Amino acid sequence: MLECTKEMAEPFSSATEVTATTKKKKNKNKRRFSDEQIKSLESMFKSETRLEPRMKLQVAKELSLQPRQVAIWFQNKRARWKSKQLQRDYSILQANHDNLAAKYESLKKERQALVIQLQKLNDLIKKPKEEGQYCGQVTATNCNDGDKGETTVKSDSSMGRWGHSLGVLSDDNSEIKTDYFGLGEEPNLMSMVDPADDSVTSPEDWRSFESDGLFDQSNCGYPWWDIWS
DNA sequence: TGATGTACGTAGGTTACCTCA
């Protein structure tokens, strides 16, 4: 099967003459295996990372090597392979980490923008009351229509998706409003916002989330901020 | 049946040599 020429065996023949009892310091004629030998060994390693004793003898014979040389080559090969595998794994983990870090920064900025928008809305809600009216920048369509009582918060362009989400608040939603705004208290959108700490979104807490399902909206079919629509 | 000794294989680390920029 494997043809091993004298030329192949020659470069290391002097090395193989070194007996097991010879100290390595005296092994000054160490030679690398030939390309053909390496090729054969690599091929075998690909299919089997460990050699059975019988196979080892056969390979050694075919490649004109000592069985011990074959065994040592496989030992070293396994060690090198494991080392490279660790490097590959590390690279993958590094890439995943960078990806998650980028997502985190993106979400952080998005959250900050939302907090600002909520602050603006909160101010707009408070302002009319202070001025003794409900119609203003935050207009209530039908604000004079107590029966229907459909309160609409008009959104300006800066409101983004919140403008959409805050579209209609009917009086029938008083229960919902109570839940979110507190019993009988005036609406305070900021109460919906977590304290301005990053305890939940800090990297240390990432481990507790499945990143892929972090914002999975498949359950309800619409974004969480659309709870009022 | 459990304890002990021996042989063998492996992983992990190290040494010594070779090659090349």
Added chain:
DNA sequence: AATGAGGTAACCTACGTACAT
């Protein structure tokens, strides 16, 4: 020509396993 870095064959050590006694 000298040299330092990297690759690699060979070795060492510790440990685990199988087997015989």
